[in-house]
Amino acid sequence: MIVSLFGMNRQVQAAGFVDVPARALNEVNYLVEGKIVNGSSPTTFTPDKVITKAEAAVFIGRALQLNGTQRATGFPDVGMSNFASGYIQSAVDKGIVSGDKAGNFLPYKEVTRGEMAVMLANAFGYSYNNTVSGAEKALMTLGIASGLSNGTFGTDLPIKRADFAVFMARAINPAFRLKTSVNFTKPLWSTTGNLNIRTGPSTEYSSVGTIAANTQVTGAHSVGGWTYVKMGSKTGFISNYYLRSASSDGAAKPPATDSSDSKLSSQTIILDPGHGGKDSGAVGNNLREKDVVLKAGLQVNNLLKKTPFNVKMTRSTDTFIELKDRSAFAKDNGGDIFVSIHANSASSAAATGTETYYYAAANPHAADSKLLSSKIQARMLDAWNLRDRGVKPGNFSVLRENNMPAALVEMGFISNAGDASKMASDYWMNIMSIAIYNGILDYYKAKGYNVNSLYK
Ligand SMILES: [Zn+2]
Structure with a gap:
């Protein structure tokens, strides 16, 4: 080749x-x-x-x-x-x-x-x-x-x-490479027809052939948003946007790659979609924050469910939960990390961007909370490409009253027409949910866990 x-x-x-x-x-x-x-x-x-x-x-x-x-x-x-x-x-x-x-x-x-x-x-x-x-x-x-x-x-x-x-x-x-044996282990399917397999991980690279929709390929490593795949005698790169894994329509769990699975299964991730029930959260552009963040939370939950990690949601329906009950739920369920999902709002419709908060006052988890926040923030920025409002200290109950690394993400501004248009879009919400999921993996990776096979 x-x-x-x-x-x-x-x-x-x-x-x-x-x-x-x-x-x-x-x-x-x-x-x-x-x-x-x-x-x-x-x-x-x-x-x-x-x-x-x-x-x-x-x-x-x-x-x-x-x-x-x-x-x-x-x-x-x-x-x-x-x-x-x-x-x-x-x-x-x-x-x-x-x-x-x-x-x-x-x-x-x-x-x-x-x-x-x-x-x-x-x-x-x-x-x-x-x-x-x-x-x-x-x-x-x-x-x-x-x-x-x-x-x-x-x-x-x-x-x-x-x-x-x-x-x-x-x-x-x-x-x-000096040796070219590559482990193609990930079954993947094309989601569109006439899909180019390229010599490198961007559209700058030439095509070595095309494949039809719903064709199975096997993937090895990823480079940015592209995966190195093999189909028949052809090898090359395909954009992840046009690939789905078996797991994404519930067909199968990703292959257990090594003994680190047991380490992952010892970890419980708490997802906390903000607001709910009588508390709509912010409203704007015909959207309610409680609906948008529940949608994201459920999608991240679905992604994590296919991994060895344990995942628990403070709410998975449109119900009202007191703030103190959210952190209590996390502790009661032995949470190892806590991710609260929100959408922002401002009186100025011009306010836009993505930000993430962590509790910075002296506590045993301040550094890990910041790390978790930074990892998710970076992925969210890549996902929606909105203004980077930063990773910031925040004195929110769900962060302060918790006893584990915790992050509160604000995906964008529901009060801003551009940000809200992404929240109203199934496509962009899916991209954001994958970003939060990958950000959580980035955190675990930084902590020394082997999560490489789990990335979307
Ligand atoms: Zn909120």
């Missing part, structure tokens, strides 16, 4: 670059095709320059199709005008890369091979024990990296742009 896609006729200089060495030529070509990497000028890739943290964040962010819009970040040394500010913040939100202990990002710091391994392991969801050596081992096991001739990984050695591109191309497309 690699021959037909990247055969000898492609052995030409990459996209006008005159300086890419042969060892990285196919890989740089591949990433240029997907608009994932760029040169330092139209003719130079500067392959031997050591890659910086900012450049690495941009390359990874483009590959995963993260939000790259330049914006304010949480780092004093990355201003909004920094070319990489958007991708840096998105990559940090997703736990792919982080700042230093002093709270700086150090965008121009040169990346080492060990740091590269950790970034790629985080970006592509490899299981590793949150150590540099674990990440290096994960990359070597998959054939993405190999050790140096001296038998070490070269953990502290700087990594050049060309080599970073090679490792990224291998992480994205197994055809580039």
Whole structure:
């Protein structure tokens, strides 16, 4: 397959670059095709320059199709005008890369091979024990990296742009790997006809063929919103928007992948759709908050029901529940995390955006509550692409009176016509529910659980 896609006729200089060495030529070509990497000028890739943290964040962010819009970040040394500010913040939100202990990002710091391994392991969801050596081992096991001739990984050695591109191309497309055995384990079905299988994870990549509606394929890993699939002799990428899993129409539980299932089944997730019954919550644009958040809660519940996690809802019907009874329910049911779902409202119809609250006053769960909130917030932003109003401390009863990591999400403003149009749409509500679900998984992943097979 690699021959037909990247055969000898492609052995030409990459996209006008005159300086890419042969060892990285196919890989740089591949990433240029997907608009994932760029040169330092139209003719130079500067392959031997050591890659910086900012450049690495941009390359990874483009590959995963993260939000790259330049914006304010949480780092004093990355201003909004920094070319990489958007991708840096998105990559940090997703736990792919982080700042230093002093709270700086150090965008121009040169990346080492060990740091590269950790970034790629985080970006592509490899299981590793949150150590540099674990990440290096994960990359070597998959054939993405190999050790140096001296038998070490070269953990502290700087990594050049060309080599970073090679490792990224291998992480994205197994055809580039040092060993190409791929586990296609996830049964998936196409939801539309004439669906392209592409050589890479975006519409920038060429099609290697099309499949009909309701065709079964088997999936391996995902890159951003695309899954690497196999159908017959063809392999390539399909957008997740056009794939459904067996589980999504209730046919089957996702395959139990390993013994971590027992760890997941020890966890109870409490979903708390706000308001209900006589309490409509916010109203606007012909919508009632209690209905919108119940719909989202039920959808997230359905997704979690198909995993080994336990899930309980404070309400699954249109009933009124006192605030104190919500946190009491969570405690009584042995909840491990608590997610309250709301829609916002403001007197100004212009107010828009997504925000998430956690209880920040001194308590044993403040850090995890913030982590949970950040993970869900990042997914919600990707889902609806509304204004990022941030992850904020909030003194809400359901957060304050709880004794577990807790987050209160405000999906958008029911009082804003644009936000409300998404709440009125089955399509957009489904996207939001998947986002909350994936955000919960992101939290567990950050806590060391193996949830990779559960992502939607
Ligand atoms: Zn509310």
